[in-house]
Amino acid sequence: MMEIEVEEMDDKKRMGGGRLEEEGIVFAVPKKIFYNTAMRFCRSISSLAVGAIEEPLEVVDAFCASGIRGIRYAKENKNVNKLTFIDIEKTAITAAKKNAKANKVKAKVSADARNISLAAFDNDADFLEIDPFGTPSPYLADAMRFFNSRKVAYLSVTATDVAVLCGGKLAASMKNYQAKPLNCSFTHEIGLRIMLRRIVDVAAEFNMGIEPLISFSDQHYLKAILKMRRGAQEAFDCQSQAGFISFCKKCAWRAASKFPVQKCGSCGAETDWAGPLWLGELHDKCFVTLMRSINNQRGYADKAKLSNFLSLMEGEVGMPPYYYNIHELCKIHHIQPVPRFDDYIKALTALGFTARRTHFSPICIKTDAPFRSVLEALGWKG
Numbered sequence: 001m002m003e004i005e006v007e008e009m010d011d012k013k014r015m016g017g018g019r020l021e022e023e024g025i026v027f028a029v030p031k032k033i034f035y036n037t038a039m040r041f042c043r044s045i046s047s048l049a050v051g052a053i054e055e056p057l058e059v060v061d062a063f064c065a066s067g068i069r070g071i072r073y074a075k076e077n078k079n080v081n082k083l084t085f086i087d088i089e090k091t092a093i094t095a096a097k098k099n100a101k102a103n104k105v106k107a108k109v110s111a112d113a114r115n116i117s118l119a120a121f122d123n124d125a126d127f128l129e130i131d132p133f134g135t136p137s138p139y140l141a142d143a144m145r146f147f148n149s150r151k152v153a154y155l156s157v158t159a160t161d162v163a164v165l166c167g168g169k170l171a172a173s174m175k176n177y178q179a180k181p182l183n184c185s186f187t188h189e190i191g192l193r194i195m196l197r198r199i200v201d202v203a204a205e206f207n208m209g210i211e212p213l214i215s216f217s218d219q220h221y222l223k224a225i226l227k228m229r230r231g232a233q234e235a236f237d238c239q240s241q242a243g244f245i246s247f248c249k250k251c252a253w254r255a256a257s258k259f260p261v262q263k264c265g266s267c268g269a270e271t272d273w274a275g276p277l278w279l280g281e282l283h284d285k286c287f288v289t290l291m292r293s294i295n296n297q298r299g300y301a302d303k304a305k306l307s308n309f310l311s312l313m314e315g316e317v318g319m320p321p322y323y324y325n326i327h328e329l330c331k332i333h334h335i336q337p338v339p340r341f342d343d344y345i346k347a348l349t350a351l352g353f354t355a356r357r358t359h360f361s362p363i364c365i366k367t368d369a370p371f372r373s374v375l376e377a378l379g380w381k382g
């Protein structure tokens with residue numbers, strides 16, 4: 001198929017050497033070039049998002065490695081009319097270009113074998129993919145430069161520094177995100193919201209606001225695909241959606257507010273808190289619904305998981321920026337037995353509240369019920 005030096009590779013290997021297949025694309029991964037089979041789901045959901053944008057797009061696959069992401073976006077979606085690969089490794093760029101050619105990508109293909117910080121000055125993008133190792137933070141300002149000529153653009157960001165964003169690594173989180181994380185049962189939503197707030201602040205410096213189309217946590221990474229709109233007012237509006245989440249370790253009460261709340265709103269104990277973080281929506285419901293209908297028309301290997309994930313995300317729109325682990329609540333409040341999940345959702349609904357499962361965890365729910373009702377629906381007698 002191509003002249004790149006390859007050797008057979010087993011699925012678990014992350015640094016390449018092999019000829020592989022993903023969703024019908026056969027591609028070569030030269031030795032020492034990164035490829036992770038486990039990210040197929042992430043590439044599929046991102047490709048659905050590219051399709052759901054529906055506008056003609058010049059896509060830049062920065063951090064492209066083998067180019068599999070960009071190639072999939074261009075092959076699977078008619079609206080990609082230009083595809084540019086960027087990677088600091090020349091071998092990666094050579095492979096990406098050959099892989100695109102071998103797969104007969106119809107979009108115009110170009111490539112830039114440079115550090116993204118240099119390439120940012122010479123490339124424009126409607127849709128930019130940022131998929132680095134670890135934190136995306138050092139590349140966010142670079143990302144905004146790709147949009148200098150655009151009033152509206154799309155940014156797709158992956159963060160794999162989950163231990164920093166979703167845990168107790170305060171110093172690393174302050175360094176990379178200027179925000180305090182919180183190690184608690186809804187830490188993945190906190191991590192995602194910290195990343196979003198950081199993007200808001202960098203975008204604001206470039207006179208842009210964000211609108212999350214879809215953002216989620218899966219396996220070892222966090223992902224957000226955002227619509228970027230140019231304008232000072234757009235930037236101000238987004239910055240005004242930053243705030244904090246306070247949490248009581250004693251009774252599991254939590255609240256979102258402009259500033260941290262020092263005392264628990266339920267038991268009065270001293271709270272811990274996370275932030276600043278994004279308190280706006282994580283997804284655009286219509287956009288996610290469109291992604292789900294596109295998924296129904298495709299034969300992805302992860303079709304069922306994608307469909308489930310997307311419908312859970314649709315249900316998260318309009319709900320508070322945190323979720324509850326019912327096992328944690330029952331343990332802390334000595335509630336026995338732990339109710340069945342569906343029964344608990346019915347109990348909250350019977351009290352007049354909305355309660356939904358969340359993509360963040362199969363054992364957690366999102367609800368708009370006040371904390372007292374969250375407990376009462378579990379069988380708590382006070």
Ligand SMILES: C[S@@+](CC[C@H](N)C(=O)[O-])C[C@H]1O[C@@H](n2cnc3c(N)ncnc32)[C@H](O)[C@@H]1O
Nearest residue numbers: 034063064065069087088089115116131132133
């Ligand atoms: C996680 S891999 C990308 C995986 C790829 N997007 C995929 O879906 O298979 C990160 C890639 O970024 C490249 N890279 C690292 N630092 C870079 C930088 N400053 N500028 C451009 N590329 C960089 C690496 O060479 C590597 O190929």
Ligand SMILES: [Zn+2]
Nearest residue numbers: 248251264267
């Ligand atoms: Zn409390």
